[in-house]
Amino acid sequence: MHRFANPARFLRLARLIQPWTAAAMFACFGVGLYLALVASPIDYLQRDTVRIMYIHVPAAWMAMQTYAVIAVASLVSIVWRHPLADVAARAAAPIGVAFTAICLITGSLWGKPTWGTWWVWDARLTSVLVLLFIYMGYMALWSAFDDRQRAARAAAVLALVGAVNLPIIKFSVDWWNTLHQPASILRRGGPTIDPSMLKPLAVMGLAYLFFFITVLLMRMRADLAAQRLEAAAERRVMAQEVPA
């Protein structure tokens, strides 16, 4: 576990991996977008709007996966006090917000032509919206502290509380919604998915995943660099305190 605790070792590794994940991301986006927007069949009911799915569904996957990454990193941070875990959790949050926002916005754009409305309080949409709020609260908590150690501790606890709470929210929202609104008209895509649609979806999913890894590494490196700058400034303050 602590073999990677050394930020210098992590930085070397990150510098090594990042070009490859970036290349994989561009390749997957290239192939995926071609397959999704040009080569895939159109839906006989939804026509071209079905193509929104290839942007929308992987964003939804990644929105949840990113939260899982934050929760796991927070657990590692609390249990093993691994310094890089905090950096990873903090770096992942804005990416998660971006995925969640993409998911909500594309969903809204998809909803208008298919359901005739930008937004409905469907269980799924509602729980993704709540996920967005939890992400934002998490980021706000991180930036609320001056002391990084305290911020990391508080944010990790919140991330874990959120992880426990998310299934409850999902469950309660499902229950709340079915009480009022039948899910039948809101079902997306249909129960089965055609293989001709599955392949572009899978490639796009990979593209999103590589995007996440690349940006996560970039943000972690930036965060570590910022910490080094801050430490250097602190050393200058200390050095200046003792008259030369």
Next chain:
Amino acid sequence: MLRLLTRELRLAWVERSGGAIALIFFLIVVSLFPFAVGPQPQVLARIAAGVVWVAALLACLLSLERLFQPDAEDGTLEQLVTHGLSFEAIATAKIIAHWLTTALPLLLLTPLAAILLNAPAASWGLLAAGLALGTPALSAIGGVAAALTVGLRRGGILISLLVLPLAVPTLIFGVGLLDPLAGVAALKWLAATTLVALSVSPFAAAAGLRAALE
């Protein structure tokens, strides 16, 4: 005063606290209503304007406690005065900064809130216009309350008690704007309310700040 305003905006940007939290709070409050009253689009459309207004009012309250308090604590307020700024100028700059950092972003989020509440698209414009015209009054009234409570413990709660009753006319006329029959009259009253609030508040807030330094 312009210098103070630009510095306030710069601080708000660097500290990245109040404004963003107010925005999230606004969206969360708006999205609580469907849970509470049920997600039926007709019900939501009926209450949408009122909900957006109340949520905006509450969100505006959030950043008020930190409007003058940090400056009073770290000696900035004293320095502004000894550097020749009048209390009225300080209060005016702060009120404008509050509007720009809290109310203006809220205004930009109202279409989103309107979508969430299934408000008819035709009403978005009136809703935004009402908020654009009414929120300066909220910032002004809030500035007075914040100035009067500088240095008090539990100032934040007190601010809410002071602002909410004074904001009632703005709320009534702001929502009234969407009434097809009384809309024009409400518009005039809303504008009048805001003008009165804007013209009185710098002096009232200045009096509060002056007392805080005693």
Next chain:
Amino acid sequence: MPDPESASPLTVTDLACRRGGRLVFAALSFRLAAGRALLVTGPNGAGKSSLLKLLAGLLAPAGGTLERPGHIAYLGHDNALKAVLSVEENLRFWAGLSGGAAVEDRLARALDVTGLAALADVPARLLSAGQKRRAGLARVLASGAPLWLLDEPTVGLDTASIDRLGPAFSAHLEGGGMIVATSHVPLPLGAPEQLAMGGR
């Protein structure tokens, strides 16, 4: 440095101060000529800080009159630093508000005298208590104001830092400036006039 001609002397006549219903002092009179310093001494509660706030225009006198230059620099108990801004950003704002010519020059010299030049780009939140106090003093030094009002300027400063202020103080006085300071420890003010305020 301020022009001696423009620095009208400080005249205080029968000044009285009342705070929170308590009469802090009354019938206080003194004059300070251009180029002179005044050291205010006295026990806690004698009204030293209140006097400086009155001179700074932060308090209204309960009685008496007070004549002073329009442009002053005041250092209170707090240093008016914003934690997220760098030392230089903090000082530049105040120097800009003070106005006058050669803001950059005054700023650079003030940073130099207070030994903060090397920390100009550091956020104020990282500074030690002594460094923050020096930043507060740098603001006064950079103000270009003829009258400096310093309330316990040396709180948190080591003797080396205090000694470095001596030349800056005497340069200000030689240029026709005035300093009114309160202090529990000796200040490098040359031979200041003394005002002993009695407690009760």
